[in-house]
Amino acid sequence: MKTCLLLCVALVLMQLQYGFSQQQPKRKKDPGDGRVRQGGKRVKPRPPKTKDPGVRGQSLLTQVLDKGHFLRLGNTTVLPSGRSLELRCKGANIGWTYPSYLDTFNDSRLSTNQIDKYGQLVLTAPSAADTGLYSCWVNLCDGRECSVDIDRNYSTYIFFSDKDNLFVPSLIHFELVYLRPDRSAVVPCRVTDPQARVSLHREVPPEEVSTNGTDVTFDPTRGFVLQSPGPELQGVFYCRAQSRGAPQISTKFQLLYVEVPSGAPFVSLQTSPDSVADGDSMNVTCTVLGEPEVPIDFNWIHPNPEPSRPVQTHSHWRLVKRGLGHTTRVSQSVLSIKDLSSRDYGSYICKAKNKYGETAVATDVHAG
């Protein structure tokens, strides 16, 4: 609650200030206004080669400037906060993605519309917190079936610069960052000015983390990226940024090192009901708890090579959140037998396999 209060106050403050010196994007002639200039000479525009709106590979994402001028947006765009933004993307059926922050608050400042031959996204009074990736993409529809044309997905990362918020405001004031030896970690101190000089600091003992080398790099759209970090990077850290004015400090980050034994699945087997007799139904459930992105393949061995009736198996998985940043994948395979007979008693083996290895676990089922 306190977090929201602070943030909301910050947002209101940001919206109150307009017009400090800003980089104005260069203006380009709207290609639709008849003639374009090339190297100082007036030339007739070439007729479009196809009906396809725009050339593949070239962004169709434009920013509407005033008086019918458009600016084609590249990978990154720096815009002043406070000034309303209109983006357009050519196409009859345009979809948009934008920072999830704007969805979280179900923000009425953002609206998207489809107007005849283009899609439109309007964001009024953007603030530093709206900094992020904005994409438009073309939906291909065939009757009622629609799909994303992945070749026509255009993105720009927009920095809403704000000299009072060199860091993109964070909802979390003390963020946990998990370090794992087998992957990179990110200290998410994103900035609103890509030119800002940013450094990473340990709180106790106070020291700056050297970025001279390849292990720690700064990406203004993500923060500090730590390649295969070790336990020596544990502790409380913050980022410091400086642009033209006084340096600014980010929120704090607690870096925690977690040993993750990436290995064969850890499997448990359970039979229900606990005891069975002839004619009963039975489920044998094989469960694996593991990393969210590691899929599991299940295989069963029935005690009898020729069971009396067909045996059904069914696999599924779900993700379970275990507090900040930790997610476990619960994968299960259920073997179901109806109308048990003597041929179904014996040892059931569940084999669970992931990219690291295979584990087999057995359970005995007998009448009684």
Ligand SMILES: *[C@@H]1O[C@H](CO)[C@@H](O)[C@H](O)[C@H]1NC(C)=O
């Ligand atoms: C823009 O992004 C594309 C695709 O990610 C990349 O190939 C290209 O080099 C980037 N251009 C610039 C100027 O960063």
Ligand SMILES: *[C@@H]1O[C@H](CO)[C@@H](O)[C@H](O)[C@H]1NC(C)=O
């Ligand atoms: C978001 O806001 C709109 C209108 O303000 C409302 O109709 C909609 O139900 C809201 N959605 C959520 C998830 O709060």
Ligand SMILES: *[C@@H]1O[C@H](CO)[C@@H](O)[C@H](O)[C@H]1NC(C)=O
């Ligand atoms: C378009 O590309 C962006 C950036 O790669 C991605 O975040 C977004 O999900 C993509 N949109 C679709 C619909 O695939």
Ligand SMILES: *[C@@H]1O[C@H](CO)[C@@H](O)[C@H](O)[C@H]1NC(C)=O
């Ligand atoms: C980076 O480190 C190397 C050796 O570790 C040193 O020679 C070089 O001067 C350093 N560069 C900077 C910019 O600190």
Ligand SMILES: *[C@@H]1O[C@H](CO)[C@@H](O)[C@H](O)[C@H]1NC(C)=O
């Ligand atoms: C076996 O599992 C199915 C589906 O999960 C369930 O409907 C059924 O009641 C279970 N049977 C027993 C004996 O636990």
